[in-house]
Amino acid sequence: MTSYDALLLVSFGGPEGPEDVIPFLENVTRGRNIPRERLAAVGEHYHLFDGVSPINQHCRDLKAAIEADLAAHGVDLPVYWGNRNWDPYLADTVRRMRDDGVRRAAAFVTSAYSGYSCCRQYLEDIDRARAEVPGAPGIDKLRVYYNHPGFVEPFVEAARAALAELPADLREGAHLAFSAHSVPLAQPGRERYTAELADISRLVAGRAAPGHPWELVYQSRSGPPAQPWLEPDIVDHLEKLHAAGVRAVVNVPVGFVSDHMEVKYDLDVEAANRAAELGLEFRRAATPGTHPRFVAMVRELLVERATDAADRPALGVLGPRPDVCPADCCMRGITV
Template structure:
């Protein structure tokens, strides 16, 4: 098995090369890269994402062992070391002929799914004929274990609020914003807004599990040119709007993110928290699902869908594409 992720710098010298890898060909202004670089340097130039992914791998290995599955787990990234090309070369050297690929994104859309297929195809091309077959596991935004773990994190966050705030607090789900044009691409069901519809469906499922009727889905971490429209509202703008409507406190659930990497700890734990403090609002950020033991069980269950041909568990009728060979597209029009 290959865990495939985004990647992140692990030292100050890595920050600018990493950001240039991420934004290559996207027209992001240099001053925006300078701004984001300062976010990383605020934490010593180290993103927690690689460490958190290694923690997930350790948990998955333990769960595989507990279930009696002898399946080695490799680690590769799109944008920083260990790069997927190097990892797939190592897999070939180790004699791996076929592997399942778990991408650390629950979602469809280009960056969350299709680009991982491109990563797979690029790595196999770099390795050549020795490259193993690689099958990407499906999207898991509506898997019961994902929803249950997220819902429990939301409940725990509400419990941290003062009793007087708890009853009137607003639940706000966040995910990474993308350009409106990208979100409008046709999905495998023939309709657009594939990514944002999946986020909205996951939020609905979690809110229903928690028993909350009133909630919002907002966006964060925009990085593109200012003239290009992206998904809105931004989380900080939304906090100001809630404050104007008399909402005394918020619980923020970063449903779009598996782990507490930089977009979570900077954009939410720093910028959004500071905005709430400025407005005099109570603020609690719910945990991400990666460290929850159920997340490793989820990954192994996705593996079992292939090895044992078990029926996928889903809580919505929306398609969850991704089970394709060697980076080929899932279906016409997908992503």
């Protein structure tokens, strides 16, 4: 049994005003030699939303929901929050944890999958933050949870709700497009990432819309044109469906825990606008956010790890991911 005296929520971070946008993007892309004009172009996506990414507010809401859930179930642990790329920075949070007397914490990250940018990079950032703080507490990342019922069930519910929003005469023939962030084909762990995405897509399609055609697609590519990334892109997929005579599409963003910018712009603006141009009825299913089942999952993963529980819920065909990955798993490569 492992004794934890805190839970650490670790997320990506995002700007909270127009003046934050370029510094935030510089943090995200540091060391990648991204041209300034490219940062400015991406920054325009944020400026459509007054320079505010929804991800930080989501983390505040999720932190509050986790605290309430832990208290309701008699789990007396403080919850901290630190970001990889924006305030509150992870190292600052780890320093506060040390000053508060925390000795060992479990970390829940807002990324559900395996792979370098989804898992290994979070481990590296946790290690880097701890290295900056003398006497830092030990921090154990909770396991990958893409197939935990607490992640799958909110998507099933959301997909059903999105289908129900379609006009009745288009509902039966609607296609489902499960989307996730694209990554370079050369990124370590890419095969595991795509296998997990396919697994949850099958699960949600089978439970929410049996008999409906579906496909796994990708979005939010950010690399140079010559570099191969996961495909098909969701916009290309919408064009293909339109050409085949499809009239309605439900997009289920299974790659995302919450509605951050890749959801709000790349799906709700870019994909939705292209669907409208094509005359496709387009509905986007909600992400888990602070769904009670998702919040409860955080507590369940924490208790599971603390008690070395043998029962580790996992749906689909791949089974539960290990608590601790092999030392060379998804080693540093190309980042998203």
